[in-house]
Amino acid sequence: xxxxxxxxxxxxxxxxxxxxxxSLVPYAFVAPAVILYATFKLLPIVAGLxxxxxxxxxxxxxxxxxFANFSRIFQDDLVLLALKNNVMYAFGTxxxxxxxxxxxxxLLHQGLRGRGFYRTALFMPVVMSFVVVGILxxxxxxxxxxxxxxxxxxxxxxxxxxxxxxxxxxxLGSLIAVDIWKWYGFHMVIFLAGLQSIPYEYYEAARxxxxxxxxxxxxxxxxxxAPVMLVNVTTSLMGGFNVFDIPFVMTEGGPANSxxxxxLHIYLRGFKFYRFGYAAAxxxxxxxxxxxxxxxxxxxxxxxxxxx
Numbered sequence: 001x002x003x004x005x006x007x008x009x010x011x012x013x014x015x016x017x018x019x020x021x022x023s024l025v026p027y028a029f030v031a032p033a034v035i036l037y038a039t040f041k042l043l044p045i046v047a048g049l050x051x052x053x054x055x056x057x058x059x060x061x062x063x064x065x066x067f068a069n070f071s072r073i074f075q076d077d078l079v080l081l082a083l084k085n086n087v088m089y090a091f092g093t094x095x096x097x098x099x100x101x102x103x104x105x106x107l108l109h110q111g112l113r114g115r116g117f118y119r120t121a122l123f124m125p126v127v128m129s130f131v132v133v134g135i136l137x138x139x140x141x142x143x144x145x146x147x148x149x150x151x152x153x154x155x156x157x158x159x160x161x162x163x164x165x166x167x168x169x170x171x172l173g174s175l176i177a178v179d180i181w182k183w184y185g186f187h188m189v190i191f192l193a194g195l196q197s198i199p200y201e202y203y204e205a206a207r208x209x210x211x212x213x214x215x216x217x218x219x220x221x222x223x224x225x226a227p228v229m230l231v232n233v234t235t236s237l238m239g240g241f242n243v244f245d246i247p248f249v250m251t252e253g254g255p256a257n258s259x260x261x262x263x264l265h266i267y268l269r270g271f272k273f274y275r276f277g278y279a280a281a282x283x284x285x286x287x288x289x290x291x292x293x294x295x296x297x298x299x300x301x302x303x304x305x306x307x308x
Contacts, residue, residue, distance in 0.1 A: 052280035059274075069281035079282070081257055082265040089176055089261060090240025096180035097187050097236050098229070104184070105191035106221075119192070123185035130182075134249025137178045141165050141250075165251055168258035175246055175259055182246070183239065187232045194228030195221070230301045237297055241290045262286050 052069055056062035073079055104122060108115050125133065140147045141164035149161045164174040198221065206216045222229075244263035247253060253260035253268065266286065270279030 048280050048283065051277055052284055054277040056276050057274040058276060062277075065277070069278045070285065072278060073282055073285055078257065078260065078265055079262070082260045082262045085172060085259065086241055086243075086261045088172060089179075089243060090237055092173070092176040093179045093183075093240045094233060094236045096176065097184050098232055100180060101184045101187035101232070102191050104188045105195055108188075108192055109195045119189070122188060125182050126185045128182070130245030131249055133178065133182050134246050138165065138250045141174055166255055168256045171251060171255060171258045175250060178246055178250070179240075179243065183236070187236065190228055190232055191225065194225050198224050230298070233301065234294060234298060238290060238294055241286070241293065
């Protein structure tokens with residue numbers, strides 16, 4: 001009798017031990033990803049906070065200055081200029097990308113012949129490298145042999161010919177157009193998925209009631225696309241404030257700092273003038289700015305969604 005009880009207890013113990021091991025299996029699978037994320041993401045963030053409190057050029061011994069680097073941001077005139085350019089860049093790209101991508105998504109949603117081909121072709125710029133896009137458009141914008149001015153000459157529109165990247169009045173707008181071209185396909189696909197999720201019966205009922213296409217768009221399409229619009233506007237706005245590649249490759253902030261944005265200004269302070277502590281401080285200031293702007297934008301758009 002005692003042997004039977006002991007065998008039963010041993011069996012229970014082995015079962016509970018195997019269950020404990022089984023419960024640890026998911027953590028074992030997740031552990032490599034967590035370790036990599038902590039090593040290459042969380043650890044640099046913590047180290048960057050310490051670096052932001054140093055005055056260091058990478059060669060001489062570092063000097064601890066506390067929050068002097070952060071206070072210096074408010075005394076840097078180029079920060080205000082870069083912020084102004086960044087705001088113009090962000091809102092210009094948001095308006096352009098959302099408008100163009102929604103228009104193209106509506107066209108593709110009409111059941112055009114060859115819709116798959118058009119969707120793939122329009123999405124192609126998204127998968128292209130930023131460096132390739134920047135070099136390509138820098139060549140196209142060339143005032144002497146670029147395709148943009150050549151097209152205007154061929155169409156008899158010489159008055160529209162510009163020195164696109166050398167004129168401070170049009171340089172930032174030229175970069176905004178490139179960013180729109182690069183990303184409109186991404187937002188178009190998201191809008192297209194949202195349009196395909198709207199029940200067709202709503203449009204049939206609206207047509208029976210005599211609603212025009214414009215009324216259907218305003219009363220059915222836009223309200224039901226509001227969650228998708230929130231995603232597209234949020235991602236576009238965050239990308240607009242974090243932009244670096246296109247201004248760096250095409251103009252390096254010129255001419256006369258007319259295309260200088262915050263991320264590029266941070267890079268130049270750190271890797272051209274070797275003020276690593278100040279560049280790190282500006283990086284965290286930019287992070288806070290993007291988080292605040294995104295949170296406000298999400299709050300406003302979510303409130304509108306709730307009102308609907």
